[in-house]
Amino acid sequence: MNIGVDRISFCTSNYFVDLKTLAHARSVDPDKYYVGIGQEKMGIPPPDEDVVTLAASAAYPLMRDGELGDVELLLFATETGIDQSKAAGIYVHGLLDMSPRCRTVELKQACYSGTAALQLAIGFVARNPQKKALVLSSDIARYELGSPGEATQGCGAVAMLVSANPRLVAIEPECGYYTEDVMDFWRPNYRSEALVDGKYSTMVYIHALLESWKQYADQTGRTLADFDRFCYHIPFTKMAEKAHQKLARKLKVEIGKDEMLALLEESLRYSRITGNCYTASMYVGLASLLDTAEEDLTGKRIGLYSYGSGCVGEFFSGVVQPGYREFLYADQHRNLLDNRTELTYQQYEDIYNYGVPTDAGEYVFPQYKTGPFRFSGISQHKREYESLVE
């Protein structure tokens, strides 16, 4: 029985900063961002957007299309946790009016936990083939103003329905994974911005890739020639390109720039203009690949590499299913990305500094967000959400 991704829907903020604007403010050559790290825009969440509204908005089309009826497991992956106790997925469960007969839990391991959620969901479906799981990966990448990481900020969420006989991508059973205790990127509970040892983090990302690949290749006997496309975790698009080059070099495979772009480029299109979405990032890449590839990908094998600092890496693979194009949300994604509002530098800094109140007062947030759900305020430490759909 095949198990895997049956539907995939993505959401990012309605607002973005062009990295030319940031480059000007930081007196940096824009090509450092556009070319050097391969990023053009970063999605910026307004005060009434958080990981709950991003995830609920990503999953909304699934609800609208009646796809959530058989879901009995909701896994919410994030490293932008909003509460030390309550799972963010429970707010989403409420906003989407899902059945109470559902297991809901939040998972954390930096950018990797979306993949942990997907693999756990596959295990659940293997045991309960009539049931489905909803995997939500949702994050807001936030670094200090003026820091090297600033240009790699972004935000977004991906909702994936996981089922038997999936209509999009069957995930193959073999996978290689790797854990090592390192401090390359982390965020203590008392901070709202990540701390990162940037150059070191890129080295650990690649080390974990090589180790994960080794186990995957041992299990499957596959070589790079067995793959038609690759999706990497994308903190910035250049990182994915560099990772693939390093893997090819390690395996003594000659790969030219054009050949590499043919394997990766479609998966990088969305991330180049949303920025890092942490747990959602590789799955934004998967949506980008499926939505924008001109070639029919039916039967093609995709190599997937997920990385979460700290660190855990995993290499696995999936095969695109016949008829997949009929079940994509490509038009909706294009529409979302084409209709965002550009922020000035000052608007960006004002939003950056807004800060969620931490006292027991009553707060109503100004409305920036245009639906379907918004984070409308806080009352006595309780988050309040509003549905904007009729």
Ligand code: CAA
């Ligand atoms: N034109 C073209 N290219 C230029 C340029 C110009 N004018 N100026 C600089 N560049 C190039 C540089 O040569 C460099 O290229 P190479 O990497 O090929 O040498 C590239 O632009 C970046 O320049 P720097 O190395 O000087 O950049 P930096 O040190 O200021 O920042 C970074 C880079 C450290 C990765 C920083 O973006 C960062 O800290 N990012 C956050 C951490 C991160 O994303 N790590 C990735 C792995 S960890 C992970 O994946 C988990 C996660 O999601 C965070």
